[in-house]
Amino acid sequence: MLNLPSWQRLLDGQLGAPKPGSYRAQPEDFIVDEQLDFTPEAHGEHLWLRLEKRDQTTLDVVKSVSRICGVTPRDIGYSGMKDRVAVTRQWLSVHLPGRDAPAELAASLAILGITVLEQARHPRKLKRGVHRTNHFTLKLSGEAVQSDDFEQRWQALCSSGVANYFGPQRFGPGGRNLQRAEALLAKGWRKRDDRQGMMLSTARSFLFNELLSARLKDGTWCQPLAGDTLMLDGTQSVFSIDEVDDNLVTRAGELDLHPTGVLWGVGHRAEKQIAVYESQLQQQHPNLCEGLEKSGVKRAQRALRVKLVAPQLIREQNAVQLSFALPRGSFATAVVSELIDHPDFV
Numbered sequence: 574m575l576n577l578p579s580w581q582r583l584l585d586g587q588l589g590a591p592k593p594g595s596y597r598a599q600p601e602d603f604i605v606d607e608q609l610d611f612t613p614e615a616h617g618e619h620l621w622l623r624l625e626k627r628d629q630t631t632l633d634v635v636k637s638v639s640r641i642c643g644v645t646p647r648d649i650g651y652s653g654m655k656d657r658v659a660v661t662r663q664w665l666s667v668h669l670p671g672r673d674a675p676a677e678l679a680a681s682l683a684i685l686g687i688t689v690l691e692q693a694r695h696p697r698k699l700k701r702g703v704h705r706t707n708h709f710t711l712k713l714s715g716e717a718v719q720s721d722d723f724e725q726r727w728q729a730l731c732s733s734g735v736a737n738y739f740g741p742q743r744f745g746p747g748g749r750n751l752q753r754a755e756a757l758l759a760k761g762w763r764k765r766d767d768r769q770g771m772m773l774s775t776a777r778s779f780l781f782n783e784l785l786s787a788r789l790k791d792g793t794w795c796q797p798l799a800g801d802t803l804m805l806d807g808t809q810s811v812f813s814i815d816e817v818d819d820n821l822v823t824r825a826g827e828l829d830l831h832p833t834g835v836l837w838g839v840g841h842r843a844e845k846q847i848a849v850y851e852s853q854l855q856q857q858h859p860n861l862c863e864g865l866e867k868s869g870v871k872r873a874q875r876a877l878r879v880k881l882v883a884p885q886l887i888r889e890q891n892a893v894q895l896s897f898a899l900p901r902g903s904f905a906t907a908v909v910s911e912l913i914d915h916p917d918f919v
Contacts, residue, residue: 575755575779575861577748580786583736583794584726584911591726594717594913600628602712603659605905607652608898610705617696618670619650623662625688630657634665634687641681642667642674650699653707653901656742662690666699706882706898709905714892717913723893726912727886734828734878736789739778740904741917750775758864773870776861777836784834784854785877794877795832797821800845802833804876807900811874815845833874837865840872879903 582590597603613621626634631654639646648668655661667674675681679689717723744751754772767773788794797803797817804811806829814821824830835843835851843851855862882898899905910918 575748575751577741577744577751577779578783578786580738580782581789582911583733583789584729587729588722588726591912591914592715592717592720594713594715594915596711596713596909596913596915597658598712598714600658600660603656603905604710605655605659605661605663606708606710607655607661607663607704608706608708609652609664609703613693613695615693615695617694618668619666619695619698620669620674621664621666621693621695621699622689623664623691624682625660625662625690626655627660627686628658629686631655631661631663633657637682637685637687638665638667641678642669644668650701652699652701652704664699664704666695666697668698702901704901706900707903707905708896708898710894710896711905711909712889712892712894713909713913715913718893719891723912724886727884727895730908730911731881731884734795734831734880735903735908735911736785736794737831737876737879737903738782738785738907738910740906742904742906743778744775751779754779755861758868759860762864762868770870773865773868776865777838777870780837780854780858780861780865781834781875783857784850787850787853788832788834788877793832795825797825797830797832798846800843800847802843802847802874803830804833804874805830806880828878828880831876831878834877836873836875837862838868838870838872839866875902876900879907881908 622638624634631651635646635649635651639649644667650666652664655663682689750771754775757766757772758776762773785794797814799814799816802811802813803821811833821830825832842848879899884897885895887894897908906917909915
């Protein structure tokens with residue numbers, strides 16, 4: 574049975590392990606604001622709602638909205654899953670063709686701790702992964718933030734980028750989602766057993782973190798290698814390279830592009846230096862790799878590094894407030910784990 578390992582941190586070699594600290598002491602210490610790069614068109618069959626929730630999951634909110642609006646959860650769209658122990662703002666869409674939303678919608682949601690911030694009509698359902706970034710405002714406290722090296726650690730992340738690990742919430746308490754994924758893939762993945770594809774995602778996330786940890790250990794996580802697939806910063810656009818040239822090295826150093834790692838699945842295998850990493854991954858975890866391929870999930874790529882957008886640090890009494898934005902799919906906990914030692918981070 575797989576257990577979560579202690580993956581290599583970025584700053585340990587340079588600054589040592591971080592000191593103990595606290596985050597999410599209360600939901601207001603972890604604020605997430607989902608950012609779209611478009612606005613609803615003010616007409617159409619779908620009612621889009623920008624909601625603020627506290628100490629609830631996105632699926633909790635979906636269930637509440639579906640019940641109040643008299644629709645099924647499948648009639649509701651959302652772009653991303655947001656943290657539970659947090660205050661988060663995101664858009665949801667509700668399919669209401671030819672009818673208005675219940676008059677008591679906002680009041681009924683308010684009773685449940687959900688605030689309607691905006692609403693507008695749009696012709697299409699909100700689909701997964703269409704938001705551009707998430708903006709985070711975090712409060713950290715404890716010994717770590719009083720340490721002499723705290724701001725040095727923060728500046729290193731701002732200038733060099735962050736290792737783009739999937740956060741611990743992806744794997745569930747005690748890594749139980751990973752163990753469920755391992756068992757499901759061992760018997761043969763079926764959609765009816767994993768409707769949302771979360772177990773596939775968990776297995777792929779684990780393998781990605783393993784590969785990223787390996788490249789951190791040998792110092793190649795931010796350097797293009799022969800056979801790499803590179804991603805342009807701020808986009809999901811990727812291109813493959815056979816060899817490395819000075820221009821690519823310069824652009825990677827300027828955080829204009831980033832090496833990527835595989836999200837395991839069916840598709841063309843990597844070549845040259847990258848093939849070595851993927852071969853090692855397959856040797857270490859043959860059952861996960863084989864199970865994912867048999868499921869038919871398509872191979873994809875994820876950036877090994879992510880740049881903090883508009884980072885700021887404000888010192889408060891006995892705490893610091895950090896604010897920054899990350900591309901969709903990146904985890905603020907990957908940032909926090911480099912700054913404080915906490916039981917959440919294995």
